[in-house]
Amino acid sequence: MRFSVKTGAPLLALALALSACGTSGGDDEEASSGGGEAGTCEDVAIGYFGALTGAAANLGINIRNGVQLAVDQFNEENADCQVSLEEYDSAGDPNQATGLATQAIGDDSVIGIVGPAFSGESDTAGPIFAEGGLPTISASATNPDLSQNGWDTFHRVLGNDASQGPAAATYIADVIKSEKVFVVDDASAYGAGLAEIVEESAGDAVVGTDTIQTGQTDFSATVTAIRSSGADSVFFGGYYAEAGLLVQQMRAAGVEATFVVADGVKDPGFIEAAGDAAEGTIITCPCLPPEEEQEFYAAFEEAFGAAPATYSAEAFDAANVMLEGILEGNTDRESLLEWINDYSGEGITKTITFDEDGEPENISVWAYKVENGEIVADQEIETN
Structure with a gap:
């Protein structure tokens, strides 16, 4: 890619x-x-x-x-x-x-x-x-x-996430230049499935994984695991409410790893939940x-x-x-x-x-970034 x-x-x-x-x-x-x-x-x-x-x-x-x-x-x-x-x-x-x-x-x-x-x-x-x-x-x-x-x-x-997941992993490796990735998911069909694909795509760069639950608000155990792993990037598969609290608690604990999320977090609600901790977050999305x-x-x-x-x-x-x-x-x-x-x-x-399975024949994946409290387009990730 x-x-x-x-x-x-x-x-x-x-x-x-x-x-x-x-x-x-x-x-x-x-x-x-x-x-x-x-x-x-x-x-x-x-x-x-x-x-x-x-x-x-x-x-x-x-x-x-x-x-x-x-x-x-x-x-x-x-x-x-x-x-x-x-x-x-x-x-x-x-x-x-x-x-x-x-x-x-x-x-x-x-x-x-x-x-x-x-x-x-x-x-x-x-x-x-x-x-x-x-x-x-x-x-x-x-x-x-x-x-x-x-x-x-x-x-x-x-x-689908068979394109978004590998694109996120490639962005983590080629743009962020991350060598140690920690993968977290929220146990939902969406979040867990996407996180698994990112984990597989990132391969040996993955230094740890953890699962949280939707509705959870205390992520201290996960943050401790991330900090202990020495990860320089964290991928989270899930939705914006939990993502905002997770990155906020990461930053409060001194974890500076780049926070990477996907389309379920691409919403102003993430910034509202995370506050200043949202700055610099990378968001992937198969959306224009x-x-x-x-x-x-x-x-x-x-x-x-x-x-x-x-x-x-x-x-x-x-x-x-x-x-x-x-x-x-x-x-x-x-x-x-x-x-x-x-x-x-x-x-x-x-x-x-649509193909015979109902999938679109034309797809694109974009990377977005949180800058100055706004979600802005960063670059399109070529998937071919």
Whole structure:
């Protein structure tokens, strides 16, 4: 892998030119052969599935707002085809996912889901969505195993941790020049899975590992282990609430090792939790910096009074894949699933095409850095 600073991404139209047929996954006749007439729809909804409350709610709200913007723009442009948005707030808890997924498949008007947002809830809800034939596109769930369950309904628009993990390890070795890496995870499906990949990729440079729990606030034992190991970098697989407290306690104990985290920490909530200790943290993410797409950035800021954040743009793309299919007449789950499986079109984050497992064929991983209390893009990590 090599590292390079990405100098710019192509600026696309804000919406996906939904009235055009050229970006569909099949020919015009096939695209209009679903449950409704192309250009019209009635009693059709897509859903957002993920956290709107709970410790990692910020990440879910980012995604929900990206979906909401796509739906609002679609409805403004298509008077004869109004699509509603249903919200399924999981609080990021896999234990709540079963009931919510059952609720979603029981609502016949819901023909597609953007989500689930997190890997743990995706693992729980995935078989239910598959049984109900309800297509999903996640903008954020990155555990590699999710696409290996044989769920025809599963898709995601971002690279998984099989690309993010090795990229993080290479950044640690080649950019940070770290020779001693300590790996910590939060025992979640996302955090533990990613940490394991980083540990394997870092190889002999790993001088220690530890596991914490989500909701934990005292990391003194972990900090002691890190300090004793002599590590010059620490990788943490988990979410921003625990990451903020961990690095704060590391710095208070005099541990100066570079703190490296991943997409679950890419949120202002990390800086709020960590305070000044957040400075210098490296964050990897298989996501495009939102400011790369200036029209989307401006529209999002106008709609929500805040800049788009982690996975807002990916959620916007995921929703627009479904909305384009709906406009082409795919107004039931079966035909919309066929549309998504065969889809090829331009999003604002990438050209979107799914392989037979629902994985995107185009991926990118970026490194971000906390500077002066802000999360800023550092460089794109080439994954080929």
